[in-house]
Amino acid sequence: VTEPEGFREFVTERYAALVRYGTLLTGDHGHGEDLVQTALITACRAWRRLHPDGDPEAYTRRVMSRGAWRAARRLWRQEQPAAELPETVHENPYDMHDTAHLVLSALRALPAQQRVVLVLRYWGGLSEQEIADQLGCSPGTVKSRASRAIAALRGGHLADAITEETR
Amino acid sequence: VAERQIRELLGSAVADVTPRAADPVADVLRQYRRHRRRVGVAIGAIILLLAAGGFAAVPRFAGGGQRADVFASASPAESTVPVQTGPARPRVVGKEVVAGGLVMPVPPGWHTIDDGKTTYCNVPPRTIAVGFDPVPGGSGKYCGLKPFISVSGARLSAGLLGSLLRGANLRQTTLPGGQSAWMTTWPDTATATFGQRPYNVASLYLPWSGATVHVALDRTGYAEIFPTIRTRPVAPSTLALSASSAQIIGPNSLGRPVNSGPRITDPTVIAQALDRLGGLTAAASNDQACATLNMPTAVVWFNTITGPAAVVITLSDNCAQATSSLGGRVTVPRGFANELWRLLGGSGTVEPAK
Numbered sequence: 157v158t159e160p161e162g163f164r165e166f167v168t169e170r171y172a173a174l175v176r177y178g179t180l181l182t183g184d185h186g187h188g189e190d191l192v193q194t195a196l197i198t199a200c201r202a203w204r205r206l207h208p209d210g211d212p213e214a215y216t217r218r219v220m221s222r223g224a225w226r227a228a229r230r231l232w233r234q235e236q237p238a239a240e241l242p243e244t245v246h247e248n249p250y251d252m253h254d255t256a257h258l259v260l261s262a263l264r265a266l267p268a269q270q271r272v273v274l275v276l277r278y279w280g281g282l283s284e285q286e287i288a289d290q291l292g293c294s295p296g297t298v299k300s301r302a303s304r305a306i307a308a309l310r311g312g313h314l315a316d317a318i319t320e321e322t323r
Numbered sequence: 324v325a326e327r328q329i330r331e332l333l334g335s336a337v338a339d340v341t342p343r344a345a346d347p348v349a350d351v352l353r354q355y356r357r358h359r360r361r362v363g364v365a366i367g368a369i370i371l372l373l374a375a376g377g378f379a380a381v382p383r384f385a386g387g388g389q390r391a392d393v394f395a396s397a398s399p400a401e402s403t404v405p406v407q408t409g410p411a412r413p414r415v416v417g418k419e420v421v422a423g424g425l426v427m428p429v430p431p432g433w434h435t436i437d438d439g440k441t442t443y444c445n446v447p448p449r450t451i452a453v454g455f456d457p458v459p460g461g462s463g464k465y466c467g468l469k470p471f472i473s474v475s476g477a478r479l480s481a482g483l484l485g486s487l488l489r490g491a492n493l494r495q496t497t498l499p500g501g502q503s504a505w506m507t508t509w510p511d512t513a514t515a516t517f518g519q520r521p522y523n524v525a526s527l528y529l530p531w532s533g534a535t536v537h538v539a540l541d542r543t544g545y546a547e548i549f550p551t552i553r554t555r556p557v558a559p560s561t562l563a564l565s566a567s568s569a570q571i572i573g574p575n576s577l578g579r580p581v582n583s584g585p586r587i588t589d590p591t592v593i594a595q596a597l598d599r600l601g602g603l604t605a606a607a608s609n610d611q612a613c614a615t616l617n618m619p620t621a622v623v624w625f626n627t628i629t630g631p632a633a634v635v636i637t638l639s640d641n642c643a644q645a646t647s648s649l650g651g652r653v654t655v656p657r658g659f660a661n662e663l664w665r666l667l668g669g670s671g672t673v674e675p676a677k
Contacts, residue, residue, distance in 0.1 A: 159352060167348045176337035185340055186481025190630075193344070196351040197358060259336035278329040306329075314332065 160203040166212050167196060177217060180275045181224040183264035195219040217280075218290055224272045225291050262314050270305035277302050343626070345567065350628065403558040406650035407533035410476030413437075413454045420453055420474050423532030424502055424555040427451070427474060430548050446471060456537060470544050477528065477535040479648045481631050484624060487528060488572065493580055494616045495635045495646065500554035501609025503646045504529050505635060506616065530633070530648035531557050559606040562634065562651035566625035569593050571664055573673040574638065578619030584669040596623070596666055600634060603645065603653040612652060613642035621660055621673050636660050638674050 171192070178188030178195075199206060199216045206212040263271050276287045277298075284302070288295045344350050404424045411423035415435050420427040429435060433449040443457040452473040477483060487493045487507045498504050505528045525545075527536040532554065540548060569592075573582040587593060600623075607613075618639040625632045636645045638660055646652045661672045 159348075163352075164348045167351060171344075171347045172342055175342045176340050179337050179340050180333055182482075184482055184485070185343070186485060186631075188340075189343055190480055190482070193347065193351055193354060196347075197355045200351060200355045255332070256336045256339060259332050263336070274329075275333065278326055279333045281330075309329075 160200060160207065162207040163200060163203055166207070170213050170216075174213075174216060174220070177275075177279070178220055178224075179260070180263065180279055181220060181272055182227075182268075183260055183266070183271060191220050191223055192216075194223060221272055221276055221280075221290060222292075225269060227268050258314060262309055262312050265312065266305055266308055270301045270308070273298050273301040274305040274309075353628065402555065404555045406531045406557055406563075409533055410478050411533040412476055413474045413534065415453055420451055422474050422476060422534035423529065424500070424557065425474070425529050425532045425534045425536070426500075426553050426555065427472075427536070428551050430544075430551070433470075433472075443471075468539055470541065471539045472548070473535075473537045475535055475537075476533055478533060479528070479530060479631055479633065483528065483535075484631050484633055487526070488580060488622065488624075493620060493622065493635075495614040495618070495620055495637055496616045497612040497614050498529070498552055498554045499550075501556040501612050502529055502531050502554035503612065503614060503635070503652060504554075527552075529554065530646075531650060556609045557650070559608045560651045561604055561606050561653055562600050562645060562647040563649035564597050564600055564625065564632065564634070564647055564651075565627045565649075566593050566597060566632070567628065568626045569596055569667060570624045571667040571669055572622045572624065573664055573669055574619040574621055578617070578638075580620050580622045582669075582673075584664065584667050587667050592666065596663060599659075599663060599666070600645065600647075603655055603659070605654040607644055607652045607654050611654070612644070613637075613639075614644060614646070615642070618642060619675060621664070623663070623667070636663075640675070 174192045174195075175185075175189050178191040179185050180188070182188045182191055195216045198219045199212055202215065203212070206215055263274075266274065272291070273287060276282045276290065277284070282290070284295045284298045287298045291298070407423040411425070413420055413422035413425075415421075415429070415437065418429050420429060420435060429451060430449075433451055434447075435451045435453050436446070437453040437455070439455045441452070441457055446452065446457050446469075448469040448471070450471055452471075452475075454475055456473045456475050457471075487505055493505055493507050496504050496506055507526050525538050527538070529535075536552070538545070538549070568586060568588045570586045571584040572580040573584070575581050587596075614635075614637045618637045621636045621638060623634040623636070625634070633648045634645050635648075636655060637643060643655045643657065643660070644652055645655050658674070660674050664671075664673045
């Protein structure tokens, strides 16, 4: 199998951004990067449709969000991934308090579908209808998942960071 | 809720996230080629079967990546099986759930479901979910805890390995039949999530079977059911290994692997570590496998081109053995773990003082 023309440039340029997106969708760096690579394999298979006239990044992100949405049926709730291996000797190595850790912990604590909707809505800036179209569900489902996700975040460690300014 | 605040929080969460893959293009293309080969082999096999008039053989093939021994062996306990290289495909065979080399008898009064759809809230008590994990979180947590088991296929991903270590109580044990299993329990999580004790919520990962077992059982059920899990033996071998980076995690005062050394990417150091581990030639037979749950444990987390791999080392005076997730189990000499610990940047020692 030869390397599709333009694929290397696309991956090289956008891989880091996709890993960040995957990290948010899964709440975990390792799972996120796995998700990116799986989506890129799908993109590679569809490359003739995506290059040079298509939008490979939008396609890859769509594959990722759908994959994360479907993962809700597979992941055992308690099997939440560790953010990182502990770097130092510590009785409770996960008791870290930086914002990034808190946010990723909060994302991991959300059910996967709520997490995906939250990321698409607030990180991706998509409307409820656009999210519903992308995930193949109803706008009502999107709305309820987003609402529960926000409520969960406000009820957790991020309560101080999220105020009720507007709806 | 302020959208801007949430967007900023999400942004800050991943601002420092950088890819771990050194050459993602090569990684993706390698996986793509492997996927194409698998599809090609599967299509070729189907064509051959059909061409041979072997329609009767199709159900046997329908297991996809499942090994033929799952179907074929009349005396499975006596035959060895190869190490599963990907996730197993669990299935019910007679009154047993089989996943790779894992065999779990369906306990009396229990039943199985394999529809892949039933939610945790709708799962009746005393159910084994075969091939999927009904999620007991989210809205499911309000359904309460109930006697429940799931058996599903799994490969060792960074998420799974991190999850096992996150419990800060990863333990290695040896199941009947000789296969190693890595187990973590979540008593605190169960309490926090369900507010109920004395349930045990435990996850058991069998690296050579590509299978995970999750259980939520009370003490009686745990004592009755857990010992019935058995495995089909894998032929003894030395450690199968490869790596592009490595990190060793030593035991804390309770013997649980939580004390992490630095992440090593120096190819020379990694080559030395692999050389040392590969130089262990005393392959342990299934009868010699001795790890039990109460032994102090160290873990070496390797990153390979196909994902993470782990070597779990039991550090007991009575049982010093190293097991690779990629296959192989060997006896390690006294002092070896300390040497490996220091080679990979740890300070002090990890082996219990004699």
